[in-house]
Amino acid sequence: MLKTLVIKELRESAGLVALAVLAALFALASLTGVPSFMMGRPVLFPYMNITSSLAAYMISIIGGLAIAIGLKQTAWESGQNTYYFLLHRPVSRQMIFGTKLAIGLGLVLTLGALMILVYALWAATPGNNAAPFFWSMTVEAWQRWLCLAIVYLGAFLSGIRPARWFGTRLAPLVTAGAAAFGFAKFPWWWLTLAAVVIAALALVAAIFYYVEERDY
Template sequence: MWPITLAYKEFRQLLPIQIVGLILVLLTIFGMCGINILTISGNSSTTEIPFYNDTTAQFLPAIGAMLAGITGYWQTLSESMRGTWLFLWHRPIARSRMTLVKLSSGLGLIWCVTVFPMLFYALWAGSQGSIAAPFLWENTLMYWKSCFGLSMIYLSCYLSGLRRARWYGTRLLPVLMAISAFLLTTTTEYYAGLSLLLILAIDVILIAAIFTQCHLEDFS
């Protein structure tokens, strides 16, 4: 039962951030479909094929990266600032297990915000008479890569928020590393398998670092 209550707590705490993130993602997608909600004149700009264009390659990963970063920092810094790590870590469950639930909740929410809009779009585009151009899954490869890549940004920000360092340079080091890897893996259409392997390897390193830090960090 405790994983559900802990996940629910994370969900409640992250909800405002995710709502803002979802609105930004939806506005971008609607914009690509020619529906510019924020444009007062109502004139639509050129219509693009969502998830297979430059906007998808640039704006959506940028929004996703911001969302992932804020989520990671929020989950750690809000506990530090309120002193609630002391409350949470005293519960009779291993810290690694609680951390796993926190990470799953954060990552799950980021994925909901970034992946669900695409799935809904795919569902709509796949229905008869909805769109002139056919929706092809292989066209969404770049978007999928950026979705997977967000985990690196999220985990690095979580680690950075958890880990106090002597100065901000060393504290931000994992984030800089993750951003570099994110750019490397999401700006090319080629080497999809290799990119995913790299993302996976970096995720494993970051998760191991987070688990270690949970036991080495001074929580006060």
């Protein structure tokens, strides 16, 4: 049954993931100077700092994906009334929502990591860029990548938490987004990691509280 739940979540996220992959490919093409048929011309001298331009793309593309998946896994299911079908299956709610979270987080973090790795490998390959490459140059990007988890969990909590109108509904997402923005600016990666882990635990605890306590 776990396999079935995983397949369902992957299937329902497939469209959003496909769009994000497409956008990420265009972004990488643009960053690496591959002639982009979107823009009609190659981009020369694609970067000065490996993280700044990549991070902007990653935040907008994978951040958008994180929000879309988080809301689709919750608010969309609620809007379709399919919770009544899903939650009556003889399996615990923890497993149902745990699977959703694992798949959602997995997709967001995997795609984000792939963006960083592809770009970093391109930059590390001799002949591609007239500048030295060190993996430490990617630290800032990884910090922002970690913060995407908070954005996803904020979106998920926004979708699962009961609210009277969209302003209060989006409160967890807005708060998580602001926190993620702050965490990404920390000067040390380990501080970002610690903050993200603590915030993620708090968000997951809140999610499972509402999973059990809310009315469907």
